[in-house]
Amino acid sequence: MKINTFKRHFREGTKNLVRNSWMTVAAVGAVTTTLVLVAAFLMLMLNLNQIADNIESDADIRVFIDLSAEEDDIDELGQNIGELNRVEEFYFSSKDEELEALVEDLGEDGEAWELFEQDNPLNDVYVVETYEAEDLAGVASTIEGFSNVDDVDYGSETVDRLLQFNQYARYIGITFIAALLLTAIFLISNTIKMTITARRDEIGIMRLVGAKNSFIRWPFFVEGMLTGVIGSVIPIALVLGGYHFLYINLNDRLNFQFIELLPWNPFAWQLSLMLLAIGAFIGIWGSVMSVRKFLKV
Amino acid sequence: MKINTFKRHFREGTKNLVRNSWMTVAAVGAVTTTLVLVAAFLMLMLNLNQIADNIESDADIRVFIDLSAEEDDIDELGQNIGELNRVEEFYFSSKDEELEALVEDLGEDGEAWELFEQDNPLNDVYVVETYEAEDLAGVASTIEGFSNVDDVDYGSETVDRLLQFNQYARYIGITFIAALLLTAIFLISNTIKMTITARRDEIGIMRLVGAKNSFIRWPFFVEGMLTGVIGSVIPIALVLGGYHFLYINLNDRLNFQFIELLPWNPFAWQLSLMLLAIGAFIGIWGSVMSVRKFLKV
Amino acid sequence: MIEMNNVYKVYDNGVTALNGVKTTIDNGEFVYVVGPSGAGKSSFIKMMYREEVPSKGHVKINHVDIGDMKDKQVPYLRRSIGVIFQDFKLLPKLTVYENVAFALEVIEENPRKIRRRVMDVLDKVGLKHKARFIPAQLSGGEQQRVAIARAIVNNPKVVIADEPTGNLDPDTSWEIMRIFEEVNATGTTVIMATHSKDIVNKIRRRVIAMENGQIVRDEHRGEYGYED
Amino acid sequence: MIEMNNVYKVYDNGVTALNGVKTTIDNGEFVYVVGPSGAGKSSFIKMMYREEVPSKGHVKINHVDIGDMKDKQVPYLRRSIGVIFQDFKLLPKLTVYENVAFALEVIEENPRKIRRRVMDVLDKVGLKHKARFIPAQLSGGEQQRVAIARAIVNNPKVVIADEPTGNLDPDTSWEIMRIFEEVNATGTTVIMATHSKDIVNKIRRRVIAMENGQIVRDEHRGEYGYED
Numbered sequence A, B: 001m002k003i004n005t006f007k008r009h010f011r012e013g014t015k016n017l018v019r020n021s022w023m024t025v026a027a028v029g030a031v032t033t034t035l036v037l038v039a040a041f042l043m044l045m046l047n048l049n050q051i052a053d054n055i056e057s058d059a060d061i062r063v064f065i066d067l068s069a070e071e072d073d074i075d076e077l078g079q080n081i082g083e084l085n086r087v088e089e090f091y092f093s094s095k096d097e098e099l100e101a102l103v104e105d106l107g108e109d110g111e112a113w114e115l116f117e118q119d120n121p122l123n124d125v126y127v128v129e130t131y132e133a134e135d136l137a138g139v140a141s142t143i144e145g146f147s148n149v150d151d152v153d154y155g156s157e158t159v160d161r162l163l164q165f166n167q168y169a170r171y172i173g174i175t176f177i178a179a180l181l182l183t184a185i186f187l188i189s190n191t192i193k194m195t196i197t198a199r200r201d202e203i204g205i206m207r208l209v210g211a212k213n214s215f216i217r218w219p220f221f222v223e224g225m226l227t228g229v230i231g232s233v234i235p236i237a238l239v240l241g242g243y244h245f246l247y248i249n250l251n252d253r254l255n256f257q258f259i260e261l262l263p264w265n266p267f268a269w270q271l272s273l274m275l276l277a278i279g280a281f282i283g284i285w286g287s288v289m290s291v292r293k294f295l296k297v
Numbered sequence C, D: 001m002i003e004m005n006n007v008y009k010v011y012d013n014g015v016t017a018l019n020g021v022k023t024t025i026d027n028g029e030f031v032y033v034v035g036p037s038g039a040g041k042s043s044f045i046k047m048m049y050r051e052e053v054p055s056k057g058h059v060k061i062n063h064v065d066i067g068d069m070k071d072k073q074v075p076y077l078r079r080s081i082g083v084i085f086q087d088f089k090l091l092p093k094l095t096v097y098e099n100v101a102f103a104l105e106v107i108e109e110n111p112r113k114i115r116r117r118v119m120d121v122l123d124k125v126g127l128k129h130k131a132r133f134i135p136a137q138l139s140g141g142e143q144q145r146v147a148i149a150r151a152i153v154n155n156p157k158v159v160i161a162d163e164p165t166g167n168l169d170p171d172t173s174w175e176i177m178r179i180f181e182e183v184n185a186t187g188t189t190v191i192m193a194t195h196s197k198d199i200v201n202k203i204r205r206r207v208i209a210m211e212n213g214q215i216v217r218d219e220h221r222g223e224y225g226y227e228d
């Protein structure tokens, strides 16, 4: 292709956007609205995912130490635990600290138990955190085999349930995003297809005048790309601006410790890039696919 | 309008769907995909809402009875509570039952406490449920004024937080549904507008031949309505079938007691009716609005 | 009766298509409009059924100024005028039959009567056997004849034809002219823009010759020609 | 050289437009195709640039059977043939200039050369001053002349014209005919379907007369007419 021809295609593609103004508005509008939806949903899902991760990573193993264990034994146990390679960190919590925490946890119910402080029936404890929630069970059973361990508890039931629930939530989320993206692709390429079908006569005339198919296709390629890119401007602005706003305002309000939003930078930028890519891709794809139909001899 | 003319409009509207087959496919496709999305989201949100309601209604007030209270005093207190008109139901739980429940709640941690069964430091308790979670605070403070009440606890902090969180979730949900509906309306009327704009020449010719605007508009009205109705068939089928499937399969698996899906009948039917109405309305609206533009002299 | 008084038409792009046109066409007249390509013949004709409105001056149909006409009345004006457009303006998705019937459906004519009348007219223009075809399946001349059939189907008071024989062979042209003469004989005004010297010179009628948006000659029983 | 051998064309709806056509047109010839409306003139012409393919029989352009032609080669065939369509087929969104330039852009001609050549041709058909208008802003005859300009702009080996003067007044028609004669004088084949008795009888060339999808007369320096 000559450079002049390439320039011509680009010029034509751009001009076509202006010439078919109402179609451009419709196609860009479809891209914009669906991408806004995709963006909003992605922001929600990725953050929920993050929150789920945080919850999981809060889970830990409690190693109850034999009441008979001496200080040396306890240190040795600690060393053994520290050598396990799936363990991220661990700390020691004496039986007095445990009682205190328990009393606090129980709230007003717990006050009654303060009377028994002198006669603390609890064990000293090692609290162990693993890198992944999935490792809890394995590490726990390993530690159970160490000496001076009275019992090991990692809230197996609760954690398992939580893991399962998160898994469900993720499946639902992924299904939803996939559905949304498919819908977006369908709607956008549908709209572009319509704008092009409305120009089938034009394409027919070009062919009758001796234009090669590739010659006809190129300006539509450019046009589709521009449609997608222009259509992603507003969604990107919303992501960059809107997420900033949400991040500033919501992060403080959500006072459950385990809820923390993904940081604006780089998250908003990554998402924006993704939207731009989706927009351009769908634009080109819808455009080229639709033209193809009319280029059959 | 003569009856013959009315029949003609209906016939024309139907024929137009067939004549402009690719436009029909595009418009019906847009209605279908957006309504499927709306339906899926409505199902999700309304169920989450229901779950939130359930969680809230699980909250209750625990009335700790004075250790010194006699059986008569306890009965009297019960009667007083029963007379409060925001109270839905309440039951008595002896200090032994309380200890048992506590030990169970604490799991393996709790075993240590079983030793102290002979020396139970807990109070007898009335557990009170109100009709609405919002009434908890008021009822609690009333009961606090009754005699023989040692203390009242309704997990004020937790419940307040939960209430607030549900409120947030609902706002987000409503915003999302509104956005989705607006997007659907925009996309569908956009698509219909395109199918009609592609026929602007046709409309122009009709006018030149002496057709009144109302005469031109009617078949488009019928066409828009049919587009909307046909477009809502698949979403409705998905709701009726898909929700049935989900209800049967998911309701058992979700073994958290507080999660319970809305019953298939009437929920799925109501949602279907709603989708049909939305489809027809948007179809007519998009169609008639778009034609209007070309009926200006 | 159609009266034009000092009518100017300047299109959006600045082209002056009518440059002070003044004329009167009585009911029942048969008028040729001739002139070179781009003279303003079509623009002149478009004034009469209000496809275009004058930029200056007045156009009156039966003493009603179409400039003052309410939008609601325009359809009624157009129903009393059968127009054959230079580019046919057939509805591409409708069959020949439906295209012609449309002009009668618009006036909410009785369906049975529509059927009879449409078939009559299609027979007249020689297209009865192609009633079920859509325009894209017709030859150029056949499309033109469908346009003619649609224009005369509801017995309008005025028939306006913009080069109704441009795509027709001489024989078919004469047949169409015979139809116009018939229609004119029943009192219908016929106004026809044409480039056909043959027709104008053989069937002598009033000739309005235009050039550069002006009427340069207006002669009864005139000849083809537009040099002044 | 264009050869047709026993060519039949039956459209999807069952209409037989060509009913066994056999003829040869040599390079550099000037041929009129005449016949009544619906005779098959346009169908005959459409075979030559492969807008339609024969239902039976063979069409050869320079000894290449267009039935065997690969899809990829069709654009090249069409570039060597300038076609004036009966319904003009102008691109409605492009200006007059762009419409004509398109035929040169397609062959990736040098932009500067395009500009010069397009303005030359527009001048020839008398539309230089309307280069920036879009088709909807032109009169019928002006649109037809744009179509003519586009057909001859890239000096094709064959010019095919389907009623190129249908919307033109006699004076403009003669000018267009002069252009065709000029083009023909440089060795270009000209094939022209027409209803104009005047032109055929004054500028005497080969006449192919058609009726009912068949060639009923084929005469050198013939007269207008199609009765056998």
Ligand SMILES: Nc1ncnc2c1ncn2[C@@H]1O[C@H](COP(=O)(O)OP(=O)(O)OP(=O)(O)O)[C@@H](O)[C@H]1O
Pocket: C011, C012, C013, C015, C016, C017, C035, C036, C037, C038, C039, C040, C041, C042, C043, C044, C086, D136, D137, D138, D139, D140, D141, D142, D167, D168, D169
């Ligand atoms: N819609 C329009 N916008 C701008 N200019 C126009 C429009 N319609 C016509 N013109 C211009 O007005 C002039 C007169 O056009 P008109 O169609 O009336 O000519 P005409 O006499 O009918 O020609 P022809 O015999 O070729 O049909 C022409 O120069 C044309 O370019």
Ligand SMILES: Nc1ncnc2c1ncn2[C@@H]1O[C@H](COP(=O)(O)OP(=O)(O)OP(=O)(O)O)[C@@H](O)[C@H]1O
Pocket: C136, C137, C138, C139, C140, C141, C142, C167, C168, C169, D011, D012, D013, D015, D016, D017, D035, D036, D037, D038, D039, D040, D041, D042, D043, D044, D086
């Ligand atoms: N695409 C098509 N589909 C079906 N039938 C067609 C099609 N094109 C033409 N015809 C039919 O084929 C016959 C010949 O048409 P054609 O266009 O070749 O005639 P023509 O000689 O060019 O007539 P005219 O002088 O009116 O342009 C006509 O009867 C027409 O109805």
Ligand SMILES: [Mg+2]
Pocket: C041, C042, C043, C086, C162, D139, D140, D141
């Ligand atoms: Mg004209």
Ligand SMILES: [Mg+2]
Pocket: C139, C140, C141, D041, D042, D043, D086, D162
């Ligand atoms: Mg033809």
